[in-house]
Amino acid sequence: MKGIMKKTLIKKESLKDQVRTILLGKIISGELPPGKRLKIVPISKALDVSQAPVREAIQCLFTSGYLEHIPNVGFRVREFSDQEVRETYQVRHALEVASLQSLTEDPKALAAELDTHFTHMEQAVREENHAAYIHHNNLFHRSMIAASGNGKMLEVWEALQLPHYMRHTLSTLGLTLKTALPLHPPIIQALKEGLIGQAVKALKHHDDSMQ
The missing domain is CATH 1.20.120.530 (GntR ligand-binding domain-like)
Known part of the structure; x- marks a missing residue:
């Protein structure tokens, strides 16, 4: 068996993905309703993580269409027509x-x-x-x-x-x-x-x- 199986690095879910999953769950459940603004600092404190993964997670949700960006305001949960x-x-x-x-x-x-x-x-x-x-x-x-x-x-x-x-x-x-x-x-x-x-x-x- 030696040499047949190459060493494989199994990556754990990144902090960004974990934060995204949590926020998406709250959006879907309605805990974060349409129009609700997502503030990076309070979220990072609530989840006990740095601001970077929160910022990246919010950007992912924006790219996926769950959030909208309002100039001079920030990101908020998108409301669908x-x-x-x-x-x-x-x-x-x-x-x-x-x-x-x-x-x-x-x-x-x-x-x-x-x-x-x-x-x-x-x-x-x-x-x-x-x-x-x-x-x-x-x-x-x-x-x-x-x-x-x-x-x-x-x-x-x-x-x-x-x-x-x-x-x-x-x-x-x-x-x-x-x-x-x-x-x-x-x-x-x-x-x-x-x-x-x-x-x-x-x-x-x-x-x-x-x-």
Whole structure:
């Protein structure tokens, strides 16, 4: 075995990435609401890190579209327009339909995976935990894209920043977690029965209700 395995350096997640993950989680959960200004010094003190990784993390979130920069003010959490949210969901629907129609795995296997995410969503509803619901709802829909085996499709889907839009949608449409939850089982059931066309119809009903 000697000489076969080369020494590999496993890098730990950088401070910048850790700070970015924390801030993104707070944005998605609503703890940092749209319009909230992100101040480097208070954040660095709260997280007990230097200002450099906080500054870099904020820049990453700005580049990703989660923040906006206001001259002479700084960075703040971006607020999305209703039109932008609607257009984003239209793109998501097209991607997810294309994914279901080009599955590379057994529909029943995908249904089992979606069922697992749905169980976590049910728990989040019982606990009235919006952040957990949005997280597992995102995983639910991501699984459909991943099941296509199309890496580029998944890359485009992830660039849509769907968790952030989800909170906006629930608020704008006046939806509650309890009213959003029942939109998912018909998709799972259709896949369990191997009925792709029916799953697409259930997905369309889901997406129409979220716009």
